[in-house]
Amino acid sequence: MAEETKPKAKKEKPPAIEEKPFTEFMEQHFTPTLKDSLKKQGLDDIELSFTKAPLSIPGATSDEPCWQVIGTWNQGKRAFKLYFLEEDIKGQKAFSYAVNGKPPSTVESFMIDERKVTLDLMVLYTLQRLNGQKWLTRN
Structure with a gap:
């Protein structure tokens, strides 16, 4: 009698x-990993937060809050925001940056x-987006 072979x-x-x-992914994985990566790029005073807030763009037509990762450094003189327009990392995302405490002037797709x-x-x-502003390395 042959032995029966069970599939593993x-x-x-x-x-x-x-x-x-x-929110779990953003708080436990993305934000800490991004902060570590930015510190490796030499941004010792980087502050990151993950919050739900309205778009902070002059002329924005919606005051509907969306999730945002907000990064500031250089004593607040440089800032960026990643906007998650849907509560999904695969959903629509946008990016903005600002200097010297001024509000960002545009929101770009991301x-x-x-x-x-x-x-x-x-x-x-x-x-890459921050480096495009020449904020991480000098070209």
Whole structure:
């Protein structure tokens, strides 16, 4: 009699951190990872917060609050905001920056072409956007 061979049970992969609830992912993973990455870029006085607030752009047509990651450094002289217009990292996102305590003048789309949104990509795109302002490294 031949022994029955049982198929090996596949180990269940734990869900990706990006699949966690939005606020949990942002508070426990994205914000701390971004802060560490910015410190590695030499921003020792970086302050990051994650909050729900209205868009702070003059002329914005909506006062509907959205989730935002707000970063400030250089004694508040430099600031940026990542806006999450939906409570989903795969949803619409926007970016703004400001200098010398003034309000930002424009909001730009952020990560609009990415099919897969990961923690590493979100951090990379944020660093690239700040570097585009020449705020992280000198060219």
